[in-house]
Amino acid sequence: MKNNMNNSMSNTAISLQSVQYAWRKQDSPFLVIDDLRIAPGEKLFLHGASGSGKSTLLNLMAGVVLPRAGSIHLLGTDVTRLSNRQRDQFRAQHMGIIFQQFNLIPYLNCADNLRMRIEFLPRDQQQAAFAQIPVLLERLGIAHVAQQQAHQLSVGQQQRVALARALLGSPRIIIADEPTSALDADLREEFMGLLFELLDEKTCLVFVSHDQQLLPRFDSVLNMQAFRADSIVAASANEVQV
Template sequence: MLRYHSMQKGDPVTTKPKFPAIELKDLKFWYQPGGWQLAIPKLSLSSGQHLFVRGASGSGKTTLLNLLCGITVPNAGEIWLNGMALHQLSASRRDKLRASEIGVVFQQLNLIPYLSVLDNVLLRAAFARAPAAAMQQRARELLTALGLGDNYWQQKASQLSVGQQQRVAIARALLTQPTLLIADEPTSALDADNRDAFMQVLLSEADKSGTTVIFVSHDSQLQRYFHYQLAMTALEQGVVAC
């Protein structure tokens, strides 16, 4: 049975049902029976809680992210996103839910270089079919809060520094105030100073939106920014306090 409060037209974006932001139950995924298997007995994060997922290349981090995003479905078990049974949805409904409820910051950022800063952010609104006027206002507010005032809005993404591009990527991911934000190794190419600045901005803006962050990295130094961690080498322990 689905447990979900569907948002009606005109509802404020801040209205969210009172369920865990993300919850996994007896999750199992394998590419072929008897082969490599990802198994997580239980994982639950409330709204605004942030999780650091640590693991080396080949440990299953990407597989886990694909499951959390609804790109891949589990062979067994359950994935609940804000009260919605993600594992029971059709591919098209998973696509729609991902557009509105899951923000992603990629390692390569994936900005469109010839589009303006504002248009790059508003692309998310188009995919989520969110109200244009409200999203225009929120995009401007987010960019301003991230240090990119109106003099940047019409600049092409290709004209920005790497640090500024990262802030645009954060604004885009948080535009619809998603339940979940997934950050996939976004700091791997940064030096220590830029890495720390990025972490502070990302988590600060996520807190303002009430968004749960799942941050994936092989860099154990980033663990200090999080209250919870999940080690890919010890999935049976689930989420543990840092």
């Protein structure tokens, strides 16, 4: 049974098993996740109301925070058993993150913002990642602004830099936290087209958004209500009443 479980975990990009998460000093769990598995190459759309725990779930998936109980396997590695430093190293080596507010360093130019990301990659990945920079800048249509400081770029250009940064090192997991919320309809479509065009077929994408119009692009959809402890209790109570 143990071997079968290990094989199962190795065939998933992200796996959360019997996970419970609670805020500090809170007795009862806020999120309860019995079994969530995301396959390599799967594109998952995650949605839910403000305060439903979307960012918390992303932080659990990225190993930024740890659960009260349960295991979180990323690419077959149980990150709950790693130290803080080991989790940081794992995240830098295997994951790309696209933030809602871009998180670019405003006084650095476009290319230097990308080089900053490479500093966190393992040495054996750095050379290949450096070679990716001009290719990504060209494909994303921002090669002509490579030497401009981030604060001088338009919103759409900043978002493309953020996408390029997430793709450096060819990560197997991409996490995107509402990356289109600051874009108008045209820029949103351009960004989504580029994102799906540039993703490797083996790369798993977890994409958070309120924009239901994006749903057709994704393989699977997940509503955060499925993991809210209060929703689970309410559903169980209804079943008992029936």
